[in-house]
Amino acid sequence: MAKFFGTPDGIHVGQQFIDRAELSKLNVHRPTQGGIHGNRSEGADSIVLSGGYSGDADEGDYIIYTGHGGQNANTRRQERDQSVDDPGNAGLITSKVLGLPVRVIRGANLKSPFSPPSGYVYGGLFEVSDVWTEIDSNGYRLIKFKLERLPEQAELVSATRPITDPAFATSTVTRRIRDTSVSRKVKEMYGNHCQICGTVVPGIGERLYSEGAHVRPLGRPHLGDDALENLLCLCPNHHTELDIGGMVILDDYSLARTADLARFADLSFRADHQLHPSNATYQRELWIKLES
Amino acid sequence: MAKFFGTPDGIHVGQQFIDRAELSKLNVHRPTQGGIHGNRSEGADSIVLSGGYSGDADEGDYIIYTGHGGQNANTRRQERDQSVDDPGNAGLITSKVLGLPVRVIRGANLKSPFSPPSGYVYGGLFEVSDVWTEIDSNGYRLIKFKLERLPEQAELVSATRPITDPAFATSTVTRRIRDTSVSRKVKEMYGNHCQICGTVVPGIGERLYSEGAHVRPLGRPHLGDDALENLLCLCPNHHTELDIGGMVILDDYSLARTADLARFADLSFRADHQLHPSNATYQRELWIKLES
Numbered sequence: 001m002a003k004f005f006g007t008p009d010g011i012h013v014g015q016q017f018i019d020r021a022e023l024s025k026l027n028v029h030r031p032t033q034g035g036i037h038g039n040r041s042e043g044a045d046s047i048v049l050s051g052g053y054s055g056d057a058d059e060g061d062y063i064i065y066t067g068h069g070g071q072n073a074n075t076r077r078q079e080r081d082q083s084v085d086d087p088g089n090a091g092l093i094t095s096k097v098l099g100l101p102v103r104v105i106r107g108a109n110l111k112s113p114f115s116p117p118s119g120y121v122y123g124g125l126f127e128v129s130d131v132w133t134e135i136d137s138n139g140y141r142l143i144k145f146k147l148e149r150l151p152e153q154a155e156l157v158s159a160t161r162p163i164t165d166p167a168f169a170t171s172t173v174t175r176r177i178r179d180t181s182v183s184r185k186v187k188e189m190y191g192n193h194c195q196i197c198g199t200v201v202p203g204i205g206e207r208l209y210s211e212g213a214h215v216r217p218l219g220r221p222h223l224g225d226d227a228l229e230n231l232l233c234l235c236p237n238h239h240t241e242l243d244i245g246g247m248v249i250l251d252d253y254s255l256a257r258t259a260d261l262a263r264f265a266d267l268s269f270r271a272d273h274q275l276h277p278s279n280a281t282y283q284r285e286l287w288i289k290l291e292s
Numbered sequence: 293m294a295k296f297f298g299t300p301d302g303i304h305v306g307q308q309f310i311d312r313a314e315l316s317k318l319n320v321h322r323p324t325q326g327g328i329h330g331n332r333s334e335g336a337d338s339i340v341l342s343g344g345y346s347g348d349a350d351e352g353d354y355i356i357y358t359g360h361g362g363q364n365a366n367t368r369r370q371e372r373d374q375s376v377d378d379p380g381n382a383g384l385i386t387s388k389v390l391g392l393p394v395r396v397i398r399g400a401n402l403k404s405p406f407s408p409p410s411g412y413v414y415g416g417l418f419e420v421s422d423v424w425t426e427i428d429s430n431g432y433r434l435i436k437f438k439l440e441r442l443p444e445q446a447e448l449v450s451a452t453r454p455i456t457d458p459a460f461a462t463s464t465v466t467r468r469i470r471d472t473s474v475s476r477k478v479k480e481m482y483g484n485h486c487q488i489c490g491t492v493v494p495g496i497g498e499r500l501y502s503e504g505a506h507v508r509p510l511g512r513p514h515l516g517d518d519a520l521e522n523l524l525c526l527c528p529n530h531h532t533e534l535d536i537g538g539m540v541i542l543d544d545y546s547l548a549r550t551a552d553l554a555r556f557a558d559l560s561f562r563a564d565h566q567l568h569p570s571n572a573t574y575q576r577e578l579w580i581k582l583e584s
Contacts, residue, residue, distance in 0.1 A: 064512075084582055093582065097536045132513060133581045143582075144513070151443040201529055204537030204550060204582050220356070221424060221436070236528035237493055244389045245496030258496060289425045290376055290385065290435075290496050 003038065003045040005100050005181070006125065013124040016116055017105075023048070023120055029105050036068055038091020040205075044128075046103035047092070048120070051110040052076070053142070055134070058112035060149070063104065063126065067092065067143035081141040084205065089143050096128035097203035099179060101150060125150045177239070183212020186231040186273070194235035195267050196255065201235060211239045215249065215275060216282040229276035232267065245287035249280040258287045295330065295337040295383075297392050297473070298417065305416040308408055309397075315340070315412055321397050328360055330383020332497075336420075338395035339384070340412070343402040344368070345434070347426070350404035352441070355396065355418065359384065359435035373433040376497065381435050388420035389495035391471060393442060417442045469531070475504020478523040478565070486527035487559050488547060493527060503531045507541065507567060508574040521568040524559065537579035541572040550579045 007013075008027045023029040029046040030037050038044025049058065053066035067089040070080035084090060095102055104123040106115045114123065130146035192200045192210035201209040213234045216224030224230050234242065241247050247255050253267045253275065267275075299305075300319045315321040321338040322329050330336025341350065345358035359381040362372035376382060387394055396415040398407045406415065422438035484492045484502035493501040505526045508516030516522050526534065533539050539547050545559045545567065559567075 130509065130511070130514075131582060132578055134513075141581075146512070199529060201532050201536070202538035202549065202551075203533070204579055206551060207536070209532055209536055209538075217422065219422075220438070221426075222422075236532045237491060240493050240501055240528045241495070244493070244499070244501055246494035246501075257494065259494075259498060286424055287496055289433075290423060 003042040005043075005045050005184075007103065007122075011122060013122060015122045017120040017122070019119060020048075023105060028103060028122055034068065034088065036088030036091060038095065039087040040085075040090035040094055042091065043094040043098055043100040044088065044091030044102055045095075045100070046105065047147075048105045048107055049110045049112070049115075050107035051112075051115075055136075055142075055144075058106070058110065058114055060114055062129075062149065063147045065145045065147060067145065070140055070142075078136055078138060078140045078142075082143045084143060090205075092128050092145050093131055093204060094207055096131055096145075097207040097209055099127060099177065101125040102128060102147060104147065123149075177211055177236075178218070179212060180218075180226045182226050182228060183214075183231055186212045186228060186233045189270060189273060190233035193233065194238055195232050195269065196238045196265050197235060198268075199235040199237075209236075210234065211236055213239045213242055215242070216279040222282070222286075224279065224282070225276075228273060230279045232275070242283070245290060248284040248287050249275070250284065251277065251280065253280065258291050295334040297335075297337050297476075299395065299414075303414060305414060307414045309412040309414070311411060312340075315397060320395060320414055326360065326380065328380030328383060330387065331379040332377075332382035332386055334383065335386040335390055335392040336380060336383030336394055337387075337392070338397065339439075340397045340399055341402045341404070341407075342399035343404075343407075347428075347434075347436075350398070350402065350406055352406055354421075354441065355439045357437045357439060359437065362432055362434075370428055370430060370432045370434075374435045376435060382497075384420055384437050385423055385496060386499055388423050388437075389499040389501055391419060391469065393417040394420060394439060396439065396441075415441075469503055469528075470510070471504060472510075472518050474518050474520060475506075475523055478504045478520060478525045481562060481565060482525035485525065486530055487524050487561065488530045488557050489527060490560075491527040491529075501528075502526065503528055505531045505534055507534070508571040514574070514578075516571065516574070517568075520565060522571045524567070534575070537582060540576040540579050541567070542576065543569065543572065545572065550583050 017023050020032045024032050029048050035048045036044050037046045057064040067082050069082045069086045070078050072079050104126050105120050106123050107120050108116050108118045126147035126149050128145055129148045132144055134142045134144055136142055187210045192208040203209050210233050213232045214224050215230050216222055218224050245258055248258050250256055254263045255265045256263045309315050312324045316324050321340050327340045328336050329338045349356040359374050361374045361378045362370050364371050396418050397412050398415050399412050400408050400410045418439035418441050420437055421440045424436050426434045426436055428434055479502045484500040495501050502525050505524045506516050507522050508514055510516050537550055540550050542548055546555050547557045548555045
């Protein structure tokens with residue numbers, strides 16, 4: 001089953017479902033058995049929380065979730081280590097490295113103020129913000145994940161107030177890297193190689209990381225297009241530099257410092273990819289007007 | 293007046309204030325005149341919205357705000373271009389480049405569902421997500437800013453529902469770069485040079501960008517310390533690689549690929565900065581346990 005990232009059309013946070021068959025039919029959580037829908041290459045697109053592990057936690061805005069595997073099918077007792085090669089666990093690790101959104105579904109069996117009275121409820125999109133290992137009381141290795149609710153969604157449906165992680169009370173978010181389905185496409189086209197410097201950022205288990213950069217920004221007032229003609233595959237350094245106006249794109253797709261328009265590099269394109277010239281022009285004029 | 297970033301102790305979102313003098317006394321917005329408290333080198337730490345420009349907008353979760361300058365003091369009519377060298381405008385641009393949080397205060401004069409019936413109300417911390425120029429109907433240049441509300445704060449106080457920017461309806465956030473007061477310190481110590489590769493990412497107007505990277509992660513379950521002994525100044529590429537487990541820190545503060553422990557670089561430290569060895573050990577073991 002191919003993965004589908006994001007909230008399916010017509011599904012909303014707080015929507016309830018009778019059983020796993022209905023979750024599957026509506027593409028909220030495809031498999032009718034198993035808590036994680038994922039694999040190593042694509043990532044994981046959904047998980048079901050049903051309270052299988054005692055150390056798990058559900059604070060609404062963030063969740064501690066134990067991976068899959070190593071339990072006796074009858075007794076549910078842990079009798080082996082969990083493996084990072086299990087497709088579900090590997091998928092959630094890939095989702096962390098690539099920053100893919102994971103649908104979270106809560107079951108009635110879950111002991112949580114956010115679980116539904118019966119059946120299942122859709123809790124929205126989360127990011128896998130953390131992964132680590134723990135040794136349980138019998139000495140078996142568990143793979144643990146922290147998931148954090150993504151902003152810009154409908155409000156959480158709950159009787160109680162979500163608790164914010166106290167560790168972040170004094171922190172602020174300085175940059176948010178936005179992703180769209182088209183930006184995943186451009187990263188795939190270039191195998192995560194930066195179109196400016198060729199850098200690929202390596203992650204755990206030979207996973208690779210890059211960013212899709214919109215040349216003309218999305219959103220008001222720029223109204224840039226979420227299309228390949230407006231996207232580059234860049235390393236985080238060059239994406240940052242593009243976003244904060246350190247460089248501009250010239251008409252021949254070379255790059256220049258905004259301060260003095262000195263050329264310092266060229267963009268490399270595949271034969272089947274090109275920017276629309278108007279997007280390069282927009283980016284350049286936006287920043288040149290702010291330089292002086 | 294030195295800048296202070298973040299919400300002052302004892303101040304909360306939705307708190308109301310009688311007048312500008314009270315805002316100033318409680319360090320919510322220091323100057324008793326002027327909408328922006330900022331300068332080019334430090335950034336801007338607070339703004340007051342009072343509805344001076346007709347093109348401005350307040351959607352609760354995001355705000356369109358016109359910069360300072362060029363108006364006739366008596367008629368309030370625009371009679372000159374706005375300048376990026378105006379300290380307030382330059383401060384907001386610096387806050388965008390460095391990702392500094394800006395306190396937003398709404399005044400009763402503001403035509404917005406979020407403005408208070410009288411006096412002023414504290415709206416919380418925002419990031420400057422965008423900056424651009426516009427030409428007004430008389431041909432004068434205005435400097436415009438978009439501010440977006442940072443997540444992980446108390447709920448917005450309003451009679452109406454905040455509207456999400458439709459341009460982002462299909463996007464997700466793949467990485468969030470968190471910042472703390474200590475991470476600002478480490479970036480300053482190294483003049484924004486990456487401790488691994490020496491890179492500095494340039495922004496508009498010769499502003500510089502780097503990231504403070506926590507070696508042992510903040511928050512549960514890691515409980516890393518927000519202290520210099522747990523922080524590095526890194527470029528976005530190396531910060532990403534550290535966060536997604538592509539590299540580990542060895543006991544001699546050299547760096548190795550997690551996959552094969554092959555050394556590829558060293559960390560450079562100033563004489564007055566060092567990691568606590570336990571933080572390097574924690575980071576290394578965390579990822580080595582997830583490699584196999």
